[in-house]
Amino acid sequence: MSKYHFNDIEAKWQKYWAENQTFNAENKSDKPKYYVLDMFPYPSGAGLHVGHPLGYIASDIYARYKRHKGFNVLHPQGYDSFGLPAEQYAIQTGQHPRKTTDENIARYREQLDKIGFSFDWSREVRTSDPHYYKWTQWIFMQLFESWYCKKYEKAMPISELVKLFSEEGNARINAECETNTTEFSADEWNSFSEERKEKILLKYRLTYLAETEVNWCPQLGTVLANDEIVNGVSERGGFPVIRKRMMQWSMRITAYAQRLLDGLDTIDWPQPLKDSQTNWIGRSKGASVHFKLKDHDGSIEVFTTRPDTIYGVSFMTLAPEHELVDRITTMEQRFEVSKYIEATAKRSERERMADVKTISGVFTGAYAIHPFSGEVIPIWIGDYVLAGYGTGAVMSVPCGDQRDYDFAKHFNIPIPNIFEGVDISEEAFSDKDTSIIANSDFLNGLNYAEATQKAIEALEAKNAGEGKINYRLRDAVFSRQRYWGEPFPVYYKNGLPKLIDAKHLPLTLPEVEKYLPTEDGEPPLGRADVWAWDAKQFKVVSNQLIDNETVFPLELNTMPGWAGSSCYMFRYMDPHNTKALASKAAMEYWENVDLYVGGSEHATGHLLYSRFWVKFLFDRGFLPVEEPFKKLINQGMILGESAFVHRLEGENVFVSKSKISGRATQPIHADVSFVNLQNELDINAFKNWREDYKDAEFITEDDGTFKVSREVEKMSKSKYNVVNPDSICKDYGADTLRMYEMFLGPLEQAKPWNTAGITGVHSFLKKLWKLYHTGPDESFGFSYEAPTKNNLKTLHKTIKKVQEDIENFSFNTSVSTFMIAVNELTTQKCTTKDILEPLAILISPYAPHIAEELWEKLGHRESISTAAFPKFDASHLVENTKEYPVSFNGKMRFTLELPLDLSKDDIEAAVMSHEKTAHYLEGRTPKKIIIVPGKIVNIVG
Secondary structure, eight states, X not given: OOOOOHHHHHHHHHHHHXXXXXTOOOSSOSSOEEEEEEOOOOOOTTOOOTTTTHHHHHHHHHHHHHHHTTOEEEOBOOBOOOSHHHHHHHHHHOOOHHHHHHHXXXXXXXXXXXXTOOOBGGGOOBTXXXXXXXXHHHHHHHHHTEEEETTTTEEEEHHHHHHHHHHHOSTTOOBOOOTXXXXXXXXXXXXSOHHHHHHHHHTTSSEEEEEEEEEEXXXXXXEEOGGGEETTEEXXXXXXXXXXXXXXXXXXXXXXXXXXXXXXXXXXXXXHHHHHHHHHHOEEEEEEEEEEETTSSSEEEEXXXXXXXXXXXXXXXXXXXXXXXXXXXXXXXHHHHHHHHHHHTTSOHHHHHHOOSOOOOEEEEEEEEOTTTOOEEEEEEOTTSOTTSTTSEEEEOTTTOHHHHHHHHHTTOOOOGGGTTOOOSHHHHTTSOHHHHHOOGGGTTOOHHHHHHHHHHHHHHTTSEXXXXXXXXXXXXXXXXXXXXXXXXXEEETTEEEEOOGGGOOOOOOXXXXXXXXXXXOOGGGXXXXXXEETTTTEEEOGGGOOSSSEEEBOOOBOOTTTXXXXXXXXXXXXXXXXXXXXXXXXHXXXXXXXXXXXXXXXXXXXXXXXXXXXXXXXXXXOSOSOSEEEEEEOOOEXXXXXXXXXXXXXXXXXOGGGOTTOOEEEEEEOGGGBOTTXXXXXXXXXXXXXXXXXXXXXXXXXXXXXXXXXXXXXXXXXXXXXXXXXXXXXXXXHHHHHHHHHTSOTTSOEEOOXXXXXXXXXXXXXXXXXXXXXXXXXXXXXXXXXXXXXXXHHHHHHHHXXXXXXXXXXXXXXXXXXXXXXXXXXXXXXXHHHHHHXXXXXXXXXXXXXXXXXXXXXXXXXXXXXXXXXXXXXXXXXXXXXXXXEETTEEEEEEEEETTOOHHHHHHHHHTSHHHHXXXXXOOOSEEEEETTTEEEEEO
């Protein structure tokens, strides 16, 4: 008897795939190409739990399916191996992040291989590998050496901008640059010192150095992006985050705001994800209005989508971080303003945006002048205004904005009399006559659109503003004050950044004694003794040699986590190329990713930054495409089924589930590994788990068992509900794990893990194995008999359904289809090779190990992955016959299969000539024969 020894089978085929490099893709092929990619993992010390492989299994099914359909499939994998977790662990243990990262990667690779993925491991990339981050540094350099031309809507080399400056100055150049850039002529430019020219060019470069308002996390010692902060604390560690001004590298992603919006119409992504990016970019149309300062030079710029409400402005509110606050605040108000700014710095932008109830602010003591009426307007600061959105200033119109109204009422700021008795609620505001809001004859009788345009024209006529399109998107801060990241290929000469020549890349991380910031607050690279650039010998040398003539200090910050993941998909195309990110031929062949699978949490981080980099590299001619990912699917989350033990409040006594009634208890997470499928706790294991549980008492069930309660939660180490895929593979096999994860529910939805349910899928695979082992003693065997009509019907409806399911990413219903097919073929006692061969191919993407083994037993020497996907033949599903129920006096006695195209007379003749009819008539002549073609026969006698 041949049993299903899944452990042996899976080890055998995993070894075969590795030795034969079965899934290695070619960069040139007559086959059509298809590029399937997963968002690559960050290798943590905890390894994978069963929730992590969900998206990988789905993408692997699709990659295998595409190979069966005749495609040259690129399905690579690698590791996003720079980042804070490894560095935090290094700080705690003193181990080099490289060591722990390599150990974690080895663990991930072991786990991934056990699940049987068809990855092309010959193309593996690691973002922390200098051979890889050389190209991340190179991309940074290209951004530094580029500017954005708004006339042609594309990035261009900075050398072209320098040429334009020397020929015509900057007055007529329509470029993306800092708003405070002054005009100069060609003669003036040519007379500037090199130092001044460099400072001006920094205002135009697509990556630039500037003082920026950032999210600073003191405990982590680094700047965090907005998407790395949750509820005002760091996502990693839950530490407080404050707002702080720091000299940082930034990326001018705002230059691409409109193109990033427009590009969403060209890609097949989930609409909620597109909506997230649309909202993050935040395009709005309105006007820029300039309010001159009273008793000060300069003005306050405000962006508003409702310039027609300008006569309703009764005060102005600046963000506490606004650059003018310090200059305009009066002596009398300075203490209160300083105290308020200090308090605001402890709140994140997201926290301030979400808080719609708290009303807080301080008067600066300064005033602005209304551009039309000439009236003075008090200037306040309030943390509901953000420095990073718009201009960091708002013109406050109490009649048009509930928050402005509440602010004015709270601080007793006078509201113009024209609003007395007027409904100023937000609901009423949208329907209000513009003339009431505007209080201006020249806007009377106009609708909203007409009034807006008229107001813009009036502002432009007075040089007090102009029409403008604004974006919520801010330039991306690109510096991190940490060690474990890509070093910037930058050194400083006279305080200004200079690039190391690309031919000297990679600039690798130096060794440091500790991974903490220095005592002076510098980033960890400030601890390196050998971290200076010799511009003559082109190498890193000791800091003691710095003379600022030939040896200069290197940048101490490192790049953020998203740097390494923004272009990795193109490196996979040609990962061993030492001359370029990838060869032109490889990029023209693969183009971009056809299918990208990953989590929706990356919507406004990785996915937005990646699109930005790709558009930039396309502009500069380094890439042949503008978008990195054609189609994207967000997999849902697999939830854990947590186990809870209940402890009597104030006592070290635990109560079994059915004994809780009426007792005050505290639920405590128990490690799910201590609980069996009957929800019974291993008491001894639990007692040995922690010191404070060793002497605990347990009130058990009447049969002596201790039952836990269950609750579905996010799968995580902190909830002790993590299920290790290694144990599932060991006990049930990787094919069972793969099929069960798909069987849990639709790919995009969250679904709970229940180990008890896995036995059903495992039983199915044993039944599949048995279908091919029907010979003597259940040994492997098949026949060359022609398949029956029912055999072909089962096969082809399975082909049709599985192909539709895979194309629609409805993998869960495919598993059900396989179960039905195997049950039907088992009932039909099907042994014919013409059915068993295509069935093995159909199931191969889902359960590749068992499929490979059956394929080999069927006599094939090549991997099943090279076999063509079975072709669907609809003719086998067309019903040519009908099984008629034959009744006598309304009682069904037997069935008779007849061709569908028979006439009534032919049906009657066939029924009357059947031996069973004669048996039931017992020699009588029927009174009547009722025939409904295609339905029934009833003999009345």
